[in-house]
Amino acid sequence: MRLPRRASVASARRGLLPVALTLSALFALTGCTAATSAVGVAPVPTDVSQLTDDDGYIADGTSLTLDSRLPAIQRLDPNLLEALREADRAAVDERGTTITIVDGWRSLRYQEFLFEQAVQKYGSEHEAERWVKRGADSAHVSGHAVDIGTADAMDFLSRFGSEWGICQIYANEAWHFELATTPGGECPAMRADGRG
Ligand SMILES: [Zn+2]
Known part of the structure; x- marks a missing residue:
């Protein structure tokens, strides 16, 4: 689960642990395996410019x-x-x-x-x-x-x-x-x- 960990790190840096939990929950909910697939899932943007x-x-x-x-x-x-x-x-x-x-x-x-x-x-x-x-x-x-x-x-x-x-x-x-x-x-x- 590469993506949730990345998101957790980024969120923790901003002091937003609940968001990390949100993402983990989301991926758990959707049974998402894309984070480790060839397709992958782009990380959640942190700024509108992304x-x-x-x-x-x-x-x-x-x-x-x-x-x-x-x-x-x-x-x-x-x-x-x-x-x-x-x-x-x-x-x-x-x-x-x-x-x-x-x-x-x-x-x-x-x-x-x-x-x-x-x-x-x-x-x-x-x-x-x-x-x-x-x-x-x-x-x-x-x-x-x-x-x-x-x-x-x-x-x-x-x-x-x-x-x-x-x-x-x-x-x-x-x-x-x-x-x-x-x-x-x-x-x-x-x-x-x-x-x-
Ligand atoms: Zn609308």
Whole structure:
């Protein structure tokens, strides 16, 4: 288990033992043997500068359109991406609004980075879990969620997204959408505990 030990060392250096435990737990949970495989798993970044396009990282203040070739868009669930593209065509036609994405697919190590940031911000792993999902729990990591870039596009999707099966999932995250109903169906009641 090379990776967890490395992470433990890095975390201990920063006085963040709970994060090391988090990683150990994560790898135990997923039965991950990748740390010793030829493929390997990249260590969790310690700084935002270590995140790249291949992590699905989209820098603050920038956004992507749905025809982007970058992994944040290309690694979305194909059904979600197609639904979003259809919704985008309607939004452009009917409102002159383009649907842009500020967070799409994320790598596991990007999500773990966000979780570690939250641990540092909120002081404990327990508190951080209230705000950020860890690892594979995030619908962004599986490619089943997008965060929308503009208020106009959020408004369009919250009103009409269900025509394509697209729904706002969390009452407190007006920007976060997933496929959650059949096209033309009714979106499920929103959940209160967005940690997207
Ligand atoms: Zn989200």
